[in-house]
Amino acid sequence: MAADVDKTIPEDESKMSQRNGHLSPGSGSWISRGIWTLLIxxxxxxxxFGIKSYQDAQLIQRHEESVRTLGAEGLFLFSSLDTDHDLYLSPEEFKPIVEKLTGITPPVDFEEEETHDPNGETLTLEAKMQPLLLDSxxxxxxxxxxxxxxxxxxxRSWKSPAVPFSSFSATQFRAxxxxxxxxxxxxxxxxxxxxxxxxxxxxxNNRYHPPSPKGKxxxxxxxxxxxxxxPFIKSRFAPQGAIACIRASNDFYYDIVFRIHAEFQLNDVPDFPFWFTPGKFTGHIVLSKDxxxxxxxxxxxxxxxxxxxDMEWLYGASESSNMEVDIGYLPQLELQSTGPSTPSIIMDQSGNIIDNRDGGDEPIQFVFEDIRWTSEISRQEAARRLEVALYPFKKVSYLPFSEAFERAEAENKLVHSILLWGALDDQSC
Known part of the structure; x- marks a missing residue:
């Protein structure tokens, strides 16, 4: 009986200790680890947040010091070079100053032009043009x-495209x-x-022939x-270059909207240079991801x-020569694919050629599946994003006169009116 009593007492004490909230050493260790995990x-x-606040404070302090040191105009010049806006100039950002002061342009690493698969797909483009209306x-x-x-x-002599039709390898558009x-x-x-x-x-301005293109x-x-x-791929004035935006995509394809700012030199020696600068080239391409x-x-x-x-022409052979400027209307200048790209040769599963472009038989007719996009934005929205990338002031909505007052009344804001001769964004009106 004594043994039975000895066995029951610890059991009762154990139950009582649990009721009173006492935990074993192992349980206490588990709670301690949990608390430390939550704290971490x-x-x-x-x-x-503290690091971000410190960095922001440092950036504000550097900005204030820059204003005191350089003044507002000096800071504006500095900011035009400070592309990452960290208020420090890296060697890459300082390069334009070096080129301006020394007149020496350091060598640039261009991408190597890819070799194209002769058996890959080929795309045919057609060029269409209606010459500029001189009376405009x-x-x-x-x-x-x-x-x-x-x-x-x-x-006056530029009445039609230089090359009405041309074939391109599909892989060239990898650029x-x-x-x-x-x-x-x-x-x-x-x-x-x-x-x-x-x-x-x-x-x-005093140039006739464009530099050799490299890379893209x-x-x-x-x-x-x-x-x-x-064609001069890099226009003399801003905006310059080419920019693109993904409008739609799925697992295999992209629909890419792009715009290009380039110009043409229409005259050749002995006539003085004549620059022909469209407001922009724009368009889109649907291509596979490879x-x-x-x-x-x-x-x-x-x-x-x-x-x-926009048109500009010189009356002399030097940069200081007089220049005439005019604007006009070009009804049509476009390139359009005649159809999807197709392979130059077709092989069976054994690798035997069963058709090629040079064959005398009736060519095989290709049937292409419809492309269904899994994600997309409108073409207008893609064009707007390109505009904002080129012109940061486009982040603000510019509205026609009547619409501006309606928006101002609805949003209880003032109207800032700007009167322009021509367009605010592209060089041509």
Whole structure:
């Protein structure tokens, strides 16, 4: 009986101790670890917030010091070089100053032009053009009084595309694919970055022949050469370069919207230079993510404005020579694919050629499946994102006069009115 009593007493005490809230040493250790884990988890965002606040405070302090040291105008010049806005100039950001002061341009590492698969798919493009309407130029109002015939010789003789049809390898359009960090719908990136800033100024006017294109410039140069044999991929004035945006995508395809700012030199020696600068080239391409197939391609100069081309010509052989400026309307300048890209040869499963472009038999008719996008934005929204990337002031809505007052009344805001001769964004009106 004593043994039975001894056995029951600890059991009762154990139950009592649990009722009174006493825990074993192992249980206490578990709670301690849990508390420390919660403290660490809570401390991480607080630490991140503290670091971010410190960095912001340092940036504000550097900004105030910069204003005191450089003044507002000096800070504006500094900011035009400080592309990452950290208020420090890296060697890459300082490079334009070096080039301006020394006159020496350091060698640039261009991407190597890819070799194209001769058995890959080929895309045929057709160039269409309606020449500029001479009576849309302001100089036409007085019968081009004072304008020499030789000045406009290149313009008057440019009546049709230089190359009406041309074939391209589908892989050449790899130049328009996005970089690895820009693969989401709505992402924008530079295909050909602008090299102009407040220190470099503009490129010289007294030139006839464009520099040899390199890297991604090769594709753009080849496309624009279908219109005229002397395209300048990098325009003399801003905006300069080519930029693109993913409008839609799925597992296999992209629909990419792009715009290009380039110009043509219409005159050749002995006539003085004549620059022909469309407001912009824009368009889109639907291509596979490995650039092996192009479903559709379209490039054109928009003609929805009353004036869409800027023209400048020299009256001398030097940069200091007098220059005439005019604007006009170009009804049509576009490239359009005649159909999807197709392979030059077709093989069976054993690798035997069963058809090729040179065969005398009836060519095989291809049937292409419809492309269904899993993610997309409107073409207008893609175009807007390109505009904002080129012109930061486009982040603010610019509205027609009547709409501006309606919006101002609805949002209880003031109206800032701007009167312009021409367009606020693109160089041509």
């Amino acid at each position: 988890v809570a401390a991480v965002p607080l630490l991140a 130029m302001t100089k036409s109002k007085d019968g081009f009084l004072g304008v020499s015939h030789s000045s406009l010789s290149g313009l 328009l694919l996005p970089p690895k960090n820009k693969v989401g719908v709505g992402d924008t990136w530079w295909v050909i970055p602008s090299e102009l800033n407040i220190f470099t100024g503009y490129l010289p 410039e090769v594709l753009i140069h080849s496309l624009l050469s279908m219109f005229h044999p002397r 650039a092996s197939h192009v479903r559709n391609f379209h490039l054109y100069v928009p003609n929805d404005r009353s004036l869409n081309v």
